[in-house]
Amino acid sequence: MRQSPVNRILLLIKTEGPQLAAALAARLGISSEAVRQQLTKMAEEGLVEAVSDATTGRGRPRQLWSLTPAGNQSFPDGHAELTATILSTLVAQLGASALDAVISAREADTLMRYRQEVDAADIQSRVQQLAAVRTSEGYMADSWQESDGSLLLVENHCPICAAATACAGFCRSELETFRAVLGAKVEREEHILLGARRCAYRITPL
Numbered sequence: 794m795r796q797s798p799v800n801r802i803l804l805l806i807k808t809e810g811p812q813l814a815a816a817l818a819a820r821l822g823i824s825s826e827a828v829r830q831q832l833t834k835m836a837e838e839g840l841v842e843a844v845s846d847a848t849t850g851r852g853r854p855r856q857l858w859s860l861t862p863a864g865n866q867s868f869p870d871g872h873a874e875l876t877a878t879i880l881s882t883l884v885a886q887l888g889a890s891a892l893d894a895v896i897s898a899r900e901a902d903t904l905m906r907y908r909q910e911v912d913a914a915d916i917q918s919r920v921q922q923l924a925a926v927r928t929s930e931g932y933m934a935d936s937w938q939e940s941d942g943s944l945l946l947v948e949n950h951c952p953i954c955a956a957a958t959a960c961a962g963f964c965r966s967e968l969e970t971f972r973a974v975l976g977a978k979v980e981r982e983e984h985i986l987l988g989a990r991r992c993a994y995r996i997t998p999l
Contacts, residue, residue: 798823798831803840803860803867808933808949810990811844811857832858840864868933868950880959892960900966907974916998919975920944944996946971951985951992958986968994 796804801821806812814832818825835841842861845854884892911922920936924946927934931952938944957963964986971979975996983993 799835802831803864806841806858806860807868811859813855813857840867877955877959880956893962896962896966900970904970904973907970911974916975916977917944920946920996923974946994946996948992954985
């Protein structure tokens with residue numbers, strides 16, 4: 794199914810960060826004026842906002858378009874409000890140890906599933922397989938090799954952000970799962986919960 798211009802703009806900004814209207818027009822194959830009209834309408838709906846970029850030196854600052862919180866919420870959120878309520882109720886009724894047990898059980902199940910789907914012999918292929926699995930789960934993941942030989946796994950969206958916000962144990966668990974599945978050193982360099990646009994993981998073979 795062909796995406797609407799609004800959804801395509803949202804996706805480009807979500808996956809590639811703040812964008813110039815002209816850059817969006819070039820990617821979408823439509824005029825800059827048409828993109829500006831869409832962006833103006835989206836801004837009125839509270840989905841995007843323009844921020845001046847004065848880092849280019851002299852002249853009029855450029856306008857970079859980024860997603861608002863409402864724009865980010867247009868992507869799957871894993872039933873955020875329900876998830877947060879269930880977790881807070883679980884801790885209130887059964888204690889923090891019950892939540893730890895849930896996280897541990899989820900980690901064991903995830904690790905088993907990932908090991909079945911991430912089975913390539915070389916590390917680069919394993920990272921690509923993991924990115925594909927994570928994308929199928931709503932994380933909008935991608936991977937590539939860096940110039941220093943390390944690999945980067947990037948997740949542009951977090952469908953369990955509400956759960957992770959309520960309990961950092963989910964983020965810790967996912968990091969440990971990546972390390973076990975890939976058999977490599979994995980360090981989180983960017984973190985959505987700390988205000989970054991995405992989660993990014995640097996992977997180095999052991």
